[in-house]
Amino acid sequence: EPEVTQTPSHQVTQMGQEVILRCVPISNHLYFYWYRQILGQKVEFLVSFYNNEISEKSEIFDDQFSVERPDGSNFTLKIRSTKLEDSAMYFCASSEGGLRISYEQYFGPGTRLTVT
Amino acid sequence: TQLLEQSPQFLSIQEGENLTVYCNSSSVFSSLQWYRQEPGEGPVLLVTVVTGGEVKKLKRLTFQFGDARKDSSLHITAAQPGDTGLYLCAGLDNYGQNFVFGPGTRLSVLP
Numbered sequence: 001e002p003e004v005t006q007t008p009s010h011q012v013t014q015m016g017q018e019v020i021l022r023c024v025p026i027s028n029h030l031y032f033y034w035y036r037q038i039l040g041q042k043v044e045f046l047v048s049f050y051n052n053e054i055s056e057k058s059e060i061f062d063d064q065f066s067v068e069r070p071d072g073s074n075f076t077l078k079i080r081s082t083k084l085e086d087s088a089m090y091f092c093a094s095s096e097g098g099l100r101i102s103y104e105q106y107f108g109p110g111t112r113l114t115v116t
Numbered sequence: 117t118q119l120l121e122q123s124p125q126f127l128s129i130q131e132g133e134n135l136t137v138y139c140n141s142s143s144v145f146s147s148l149q150w151y152r153q154e155p156g157e158g159p160v161l162l163v164t165v166v167t168g169g170e171v172k173k174l175k176r177l178t179f180q181f182g183d184a185r186k187d188s189s190l191h192i193t194a195a196q197p198g199d200t201g202l203y204l205c206a207g208l209d210n211y212g213q214n215f216v217f218g219p220g221t222r223l224s225v226l227p
Binding site for chain 2: 033035042043056089093100104106112
Protein backbone atom coordinates (compact mmCIF):
# COMPACT_ATOMS: atom_id res chain seq x y z
CA GLU A 1 0.00 0.00 0.00
CA PRO A 2 1.41 3.43 -0.97
CA GLU A 3 2.50 5.56 1.95
CA VAL A 4 4.00 8.94 2.75
CA THR A 5 7.60 8.72 3.91
CA GLN A 6 9.64 11.28 5.82
CA THR A 7 13.33 11.71 6.54
CA PRO A 8 15.03 11.98 8.88
CA SER A 9 12.99 10.40 11.65
CA HIS A 10 14.83 12.52 14.21
CA GLN A 11 16.80 15.74 13.66
CA VAL A 12 18.77 17.52 16.36
CA THR A 13 20.00 21.01 15.58
CA GLN A 14 21.36 24.04 17.37
CA MET A 15 19.35 27.22 17.72
CA GLY A 16 19.87 29.51 14.74
CA GLN A 17 20.73 26.72 12.32
CA GLU A 18 18.79 25.93 9.17
CA VAL A 19 17.04 22.59 8.84
CA ILE A 20 15.37 20.89 5.90
CA LEU A 21 12.79 18.22 6.53
CA ARG A 22 12.02 15.91 3.65
CA CYS A 23 8.90 14.11 2.58
CA VAL A 24 8.00 11.82 -0.30
CA PRO A 25 4.23 12.05 -0.82
CA ILE A 26 2.13 9.29 -2.36
CA SER A 27 2.98 9.30 -6.04
CA ASN A 28 -0.40 10.15 -7.62
CA HIS A 29 -1.28 12.79 -5.03
CA LEU A 30 -1.35 16.42 -6.04
CA TYR A 31 -1.84 18.24 -2.73
CA PHE A 32 0.79 18.33 -0.02
CA TYR A 33 0.75 19.57 3.55
CA TRP A 34 2.94 20.16 6.56
CA TYR A 35 1.70 20.00 10.13
CA ARG A 36 3.49 20.21 13.45
CA GLN A 37 2.72 18.79 16.86
CA ILE A 38 4.50 20.19 19.88
CA LEU A 39 4.84 17.54 22.55
CA GLY A 40 1.54 17.07 24.37
CA GLN A 41 -0.30 19.57 22.18
CA LYS A 42 -2.64 19.54 19.20
CA VAL A 43 -1.64 18.83 15.65
CA GLU A 44 -1.42 22.24 13.96
CA PHE A 45 -1.72 23.01 10.25
CA LEU A 46 1.25 24.85 8.77
CA VAL A 47 0.84 24.98 5.01
CA SER A 48 -0.74 23.38 1.97
CA PHE A 49 0.87 23.23 -1.45
CA TYR A 50 -0.58 22.57 -4.89
CA ASN A 51 0.63 23.09 -8.42
CA ASN A 52 4.02 24.28 -7.20
CA GLU A 53 2.71 27.02 -4.99
CA ILE A 54 1.39 27.56 -1.50
CA SER A 55 -2.40 27.42 -1.45
CA GLU A 56 -3.03 28.04 2.25
CA LYS A 57 -0.84 28.82 5.23
CA SER A 58 -1.42 29.37 8.91
CA GLU A 59 -0.19 32.14 11.18
CA ILE A 60 2.55 29.78 12.37
CA PHE A 61 4.04 29.63 8.89
CA ASP A 62 6.01 32.88 9.01
CA ASP A 63 9.01 34.06 7.00
CA GLN A 64 11.28 31.57 8.74
CA PHE A 65 9.47 28.73 6.98
CA SER A 66 9.47 27.80 3.33
CA VAL A 67 8.35 24.81 1.29
CA GLU A 68 9.56 23.47 -2.00
CA ARG A 69 8.98 20.62 -4.40
CA PRO A 70 12.50 20.40 -5.82
CA ASP A 71 11.78 17.44 -8.09
CA GLY A 72 8.93 15.13 -9.02
CA SER A 73 8.92 13.19 -5.78
CA ASN A 74 10.20 15.22 -2.81
CA PHE A 75 8.42 17.89 -0.79
CA THR A 76 10.53 19.80 1.71
CA LEU A 77 10.01 22.11 4.67
CA LYS A 78 12.85 24.49 5.46
CA ILE A 79 13.23 26.40 8.69
CA ARG A 80 15.80 29.13 8.14
CA SER A 81 16.91 29.95 11.66
CA THR A 82 15.56 27.50 14.19
CA LYS A 83 14.31 28.57 17.59
CA LEU A 84 13.84 26.47 20.71
CA GLU A 85 10.07 26.67 20.25
CA ASP A 86 10.36 25.00 16.82
CA SER A 87 11.01 21.71 18.62
CA ALA A 88 8.12 19.46 17.63
CA MET A 89 7.04 16.52 15.50
CA TYR A 90 6.59 17.65 11.92
CA PHE A 91 4.17 15.65 9.82
CA CYS A 92 3.90 15.69 6.07
CA ALA A 93 0.62 14.66 4.44
CA SER A 94 -0.67 14.32 0.92
CA SER A 95 -4.04 13.96 -0.76
CA GLU A 96 -5.26 13.12 -4.22
CA GLY A 97 -7.56 16.12 -4.37
CA GLY A 98 -8.07 19.25 -2.34
CA LEU A 99 -9.55 19.24 1.14
CA ARG A 100 -12.30 21.59 -0.01
CA ILE A 101 -13.90 18.59 -1.71
CA SER A 102 -13.16 16.31 1.21
CA TYR A 103 -10.34 14.35 -0.31
CA GLU A 104 -8.63 12.32 2.34
CA GLN A 105 -5.13 13.12 3.40
CA TYR A 106 -2.55 10.55 4.40
CA PHE A 107 0.11 11.34 6.96
CA GLY A 108 3.74 10.35 7.11
CA PRO A 109 5.38 8.99 10.28
CA GLY A 110 6.82 12.38 11.19
CA THR A 111 10.20 13.93 11.85
CA ARG A 112 11.00 14.77 15.44
CA LEU A 113 12.91 18.07 15.44
CA THR A 114 14.84 18.93 18.58
CA VAL A 115 16.37 22.40 18.79
CA THR A 116 19.00 22.83 21.48
CA THR B 117 -10.17 30.30 13.93
CA GLN B 118 -12.74 27.57 14.39
CA LEU B 119 -12.02 25.27 17.32
CA LEU B 120 -12.77 21.61 17.90
CA GLU B 121 -13.18 20.31 21.42
CA GLN B 122 -13.05 16.64 22.31
CA SER B 123 -14.36 14.78 25.33
CA PRO B 124 -13.44 13.01 27.39
CA GLN B 125 -9.77 13.89 27.38
CA PHE B 126 -8.84 10.48 28.81
CA LEU B 127 -10.79 7.23 28.95
CA SER B 128 -9.74 3.95 30.47
CA ILE B 129 -12.04 0.97 30.09
CA GLN B 130 -12.03 -2.81 30.28
CA GLU B 131 -11.96 -5.01 27.22
CA GLY B 132 -15.46 -5.73 25.97
CA GLU B 133 -17.02 -2.47 27.12
CA ASN B 134 -18.65 0.04 24.79
CA LEU B 135 -17.66 3.69 24.67
CA THR B 136 -18.46 6.94 22.92
CA VAL B 137 -16.17 9.91 22.43
CA TYR B 138 -17.29 13.30 21.25
CA CYS B 139 -16.05 16.09 19.04
CA ASN B 140 -17.79 19.46 19.32
CA SER B 141 -17.59 22.92 17.90
CA SER B 142 -19.66 26.08 17.93
CA SER B 143 -18.95 26.44 14.21
CA VAL B 144 -20.10 24.57 11.14
CA PHE B 145 -17.63 22.32 9.38
CA SER B 146 -17.89 21.27 5.76
CA SER B 147 -16.44 17.88 6.70
CA LEU B 148 -15.00 16.11 9.71
CA GLN B 149 -12.46 13.36 9.87
CA TRP B 150 -11.48 10.95 12.61
CA TYR B 151 -7.93 9.75 13.01
CA ARG B 152 -6.12 7.41 15.35
CA GLN B 153 -2.58 8.26 16.38
CA GLU B 154 -0.09 5.93 18.05
CA PRO B 155 2.80 7.38 20.08
CA GLY B 156 5.60 8.63 17.83
CA GLU B 157 3.61 8.09 14.64
CA GLY B 158 1.48 10.13 12.31
CA PRO B 159 -2.32 10.21 12.47
CA VAL B 160 -4.04 7.45 10.51
CA LEU B 161 -7.33 8.34 8.86
CA LEU B 162 -10.32 6.28 10.00
CA VAL B 163 -13.24 8.00 8.31
CA THR B 164 -14.51 11.21 6.70
CA VAL B 165 -18.07 12.44 7.24
CA VAL B 166 -19.49 15.10 5.00
CA THR B 167 -23.28 15.15 5.17
CA GLY B 168 -25.17 16.33 8.27
CA GLY B 169 -26.68 13.34 10.05
CA GLU B 170 -24.41 10.91 8.24
CA VAL B 171 -23.55 7.64 9.97
CA LYS B 172 -20.61 5.51 8.89
CA LYS B 173 -19.57 2.14 10.24
CA LEU B 174 -16.10 0.66 10.21
CA LYS B 175 -16.29 -2.80 11.81
CA ARG B 176 -16.89 -2.09 15.53
CA LEU B 177 -16.57 1.69 15.09
CA THR B 178 -19.60 3.86 14.34
CA PHE B 179 -19.14 7.50 13.38
CA GLN B 180 -21.89 10.08 13.28
CA PHE B 181 -21.89 13.64 11.99
CA GLY B 182 -24.36 15.96 13.68
CA ASP B 183 -27.30 17.28 11.72
CA ALA B 184 -25.95 20.82 11.98
CA ARG B 185 -22.42 19.69 11.07
CA LYS B 186 -21.02 21.13 14.29
CA ASP B 187 -20.32 17.90 16.14
CA SER B 188 -19.45 14.26 15.67
CA SER B 189 -19.24 11.14 17.75
CA LEU B 190 -17.28 7.91 17.61
CA HIS B 191 -18.81 4.85 19.23
CA ILE B 192 -16.76 1.70 19.75
CA THR B 193 -18.55 -1.56 20.49
CA ALA B 194 -16.84 -4.29 22.50
CA ALA B 195 -13.54 -2.44 22.79
CA GLN B 196 -10.32 -4.42 22.44
CA PRO B 197 -6.78 -3.64 23.66
CA GLY B 198 -5.85 -2.98 20.02
CA ASP B 199 -8.21 0.02 20.06
CA THR B 200 -5.88 1.78 22.49
CA GLY B 201 -4.62 5.08 21.10
CA LEU B 202 -5.25 8.78 20.68
CA TYR B 203 -8.42 9.51 18.72
CA LEU B 204 -8.40 12.83 16.94
CA CYS B 205 -11.15 14.62 15.13
CA ALA B 206 -10.23 17.15 12.49
CA GLY B 207 -12.22 19.29 10.15
CA LEU B 208 -12.27 21.77 7.35
CA ASP B 209 -14.13 24.97 8.19
CA ASN B 210 -17.11 26.01 6.15
CA TYR B 211 -15.00 28.43 4.12
CA GLY B 212 -12.72 25.60 3.05
CA GLN B 213 -9.64 27.39 4.32
CA ASN B 214 -8.69 26.18 7.76
CA PHE B 215 -8.06 22.54 8.63
CA VAL B 216 -8.02 22.14 12.40
CA PHE B 217 -7.48 19.25 14.78
CA GLY B 218 -9.09 18.66 18.12
CA PRO B 219 -6.88 17.90 21.14
CA GLY B 220 -7.81 14.22 21.09
CA THR B 221 -9.22 11.57 23.40
CA ARG B 222 -6.64 9.19 24.77
CA LEU B 223 -8.25 5.75 25.04
CA SER B 224 -6.80 2.89 27.02
CA VAL B 225 -8.46 -0.52 26.78
CA LEU B 226 -7.29 -2.88 29.49
CA PRO B 227 -7.28 -6.65 28.90
